[in-house]
Amino acid sequence: EWEAKSNLDVRGIVAIALNESSLGTAGVATNPGANMFGFGAYDSNPEYANNFNDEIAVVGLTQQTIIGNKNQTFKIQDDKAKKFANGTLNPATDGGVYFTDTTGSGKRRAETMQKLDTFIDEHGGTPKAPEQTxxxxxxxxxxxxxxxxxxxxxxxxxxxxxxxxxxxxxxxxxxxxxxxxxxxxxxxxxxxxxxxxxxxxxxxxxxxxxxxxxxxxxxxxxxxxxxxxxxxxxxxxxxxxxxxxxxxxxxxxxxxxxxxxxxxxxxxxxxxxxxx
Incomplete structure (x- = not known):
């Protein structure tokens, strides 16, 4: 349902939530009203995330932080985090940073997506989605x-x-x-x-x-x-x-x-x- 609302690959949704907040069980995500994706959780004001529930956040992060800021792949996000850290990022042409962690957060998210792929393949493949009414x-x-x-x-x-x-x-x-x-x-x-x-x-x-x-x-x-x-x-x-x-x-x-x-x-x- 969230993939349909946001157009973000469901594996990416799981990967972001898992690595951001252990699927909502850690950090700001445990606050009332907050979301498991870290959307709105600024370094200077992490509690701002309390204004966005999961469904609003997954659409918002897709439109704003991923598409709007040109962060369509996790590799792009890792590369831009390094450029931001060494002062070579140009937001006007490169787009803004999604996260500033230079330890390979994007790669870990991508690995999560690959593990999901493997699990699905080993358990009968992806079931057919129910038809919308x-x-x-x-x-x-x-x-x-x-x-x-x-x-x-x-x-x-x-x-x-x-x-x-x-x-x-x-x-x-x-x-x-x-x-x-x-x-x-x-x-x-x-x-x-x-x-x-x-x-x-x-x-x-x-x-x-x-x-x-x-x-x-x-x-x-x-x-x-x-x-x-x-x-x-x-x-x-x-x-x-x-x-x-x-x-x-x-x-x-x-x-x-x-x-x-x-x-x-x-x-x-x-x-x-x-x-x-």
Whole structure:
């Protein structure tokens, strides 16, 4: 489940938790509310980790410390820790450090992953994952995918590393659309409410005509949106045939960005909020 929410290999999840806190049984991880991955446990303030439970932490560390800071492999992390220690790391080009331990912490994590592989092979291989039920996601309506669908494109690549959380909680659909808008030069109010409330925000024009770089505000329950809060997505492309591509967050899990396409007839049923 955590792999599905974070897109981090389950073996990597176990390896980090095992080496960071002995699977939550040591150090800061034993504090109430803290996580077993060391996420938020700064040297100057380790108790900050108490603000992130395991599920939030595994998504956060994937998006921020691994992807955002260019630490996609444990070897990269070891190499950067050594560069940081001798003063040759350039965070602007190399990305930030995930950990600063120069004793080979990354190698030990990689060895844990290899041991898991061996154990699985010796015990019948990996079982087939259970199929997801549509009731557990907001996929209802449209075609959802993890990657940009063939035949569609973005005008600006998505990069969440600089996204702010001052008014919208990290990882939520509202956090994503507010920041994605800024990324392409479109401004929405920092207090638009829940996703389904964006269409009612005074001072913003709405339309049922699909509009590139607008916010698609789903009413509660519409196209699989949350039955209470609704949902918000960002319109990346409107094709000449009227079909649209949207990007959205927290459909497949907190902080996870996915894509959805709608045909022209379906797209006309939605409400689009035009940014400033």
């Amino acid at each position: 549509t009731g557990k996601t907001r996929d209802g309506g449209g075609v959802t995918s993890n990657d940009i669908p063939l035949g569609y494109s973005l005008t600006t690549a998505i990069d969440t590393t600089g996204y702010i959380t001052s008014t919208y909680p990290w990882g939520q659909c509202t956090w994503y659309v507010f920041n994605r808008g800024k990324q392409v030069g479109v401004n929405f109010d920092p207090f638009m409410g829940n996703g389904g409330q964006w269409m009612d925000k005074p001072g913003f024009t709405t339309t049922h005509t699909p509009t590139e770089h607008s916010a698609l505000s789903f009413s509660p329950g519409q196209a699989g949106a949350d039955p209470i809060y609704g949902h918000i997505a960002f319109v990346e492309q409107v094709k000449s045939d009227g079909s649209i591509l949207v990007s959205e967050c927290n459909v497949k899990g907190l902080g996870i960005i996915s894509y959805r396409t709608f045909d022209a007839e379906t797209a006309k049923q939605f409400t689009y909020v035009i940014g400033h």
